[in-house]
Amino acid sequence: MSAQFISIHPDNPQVRFVKQICQILRDGGVAVLPTDSAYALCCMLEQKSAMERIARIRQVDKHHNFTLLCRDLSEISTYAKVDNTVFRLLKNNTPGAYTFILPATKEVPRRLMNEKKKTIGIRVPDNAILSAILDELDEPLMSSTLILPERELAESDPVSINDEIGSITDLIVDGGVLTPNPTTVIVFEDSVPNIARYGAGDTTPFE
Template sequence: MISIHPDNPQPRLIRQVLDQLQEGAVIALPTDACYALACLPGDKTGADRIRRIRQVDETHHLTLLCRDLSELGVYAKVDNTAFRLMKALTPGAYTFILPATREVPRRLQHPKRRTIGMRVPASPIVSALLEELGSPLMSATLQLPGDEHPLSEPWEIEERLGKVVDLVIDGGAGTLEATSVVDLTGDAPEVMRHGLGDVGFLDE
């Protein structure tokens, strides 16, 4: 476990985390919602490990954590309507399902829909990691099979997953809620999961 200040992440510690990621690490990190599992997008073994920990198959959307909307636009096809909605909601506790571009490896896309989850978190730790890395991170909500809520306490994550992840970032307690998931591939936004981000205006 490595403790990083949630509001003012120490650059030296951020670089230590990146060193481990570049060596193939799967990490648990705090976001603006619950904790998440993450690895580098090009790390096939890492993505497979995340799916095994979560016990999900390739139809479960993994999510790219991006620095901003311009980076998100490299990896997803975004029309004007989707862009306006995402601009209003980012950074924040939302995951958007979008058509993937060719920049996204096929093995990370939904096998039939060719979609990908995209997210711009409002988290200083995640932002510092993405800024230093210069590219997105691949992630999934840290919710274990059979659990009612995602994991949000670093000590519990280390206790339960210390043998299957390489690093736990202690950035303080997270929330017990995952992000809200909004599918932007259809004619109108569709809420796929009600989570921390307010989506009441989309249900009207």
């Protein structure tokens, strides 16, 4: 069985398609969705079997750090501990191509957080399709950048993604060919930002 392939307008996503995508996710599906940095494998937080499928597709172990895709700052504060200093930095730099590593709250399932540090990676992506999906779902998605085994770059072309993994995913959302820029990763330790990876997001505010 092959994945559903939905081509959607990149700037004004059609509501009927957004609802269709969300239903597949709610039903436990593994979806390939566009972000502001490349395509990502996504599923709902409570869907443990979907998460395990994503790990198999990526060929990563149980220690792989997944990232929560959030709509906005208020959603971030449900899943991560954010003080006033961190909040201001996030407010000024979201949405955008950043992954923020923050201390996780009790709302985050243990299987999603870093075992030793009890942290979680969180993003507010700047992509109209993904924003519409997150608004409709009214909760975050779990995600992992779509980097296929033995490859270094994230996948950016939905047609070739369909050829490669259409048979082992439930949905591929075509948001056009993207530029595979990785996110800038910012780790907060005691509210102090440290740049762990330089990527698409401007690092100036965190230096």
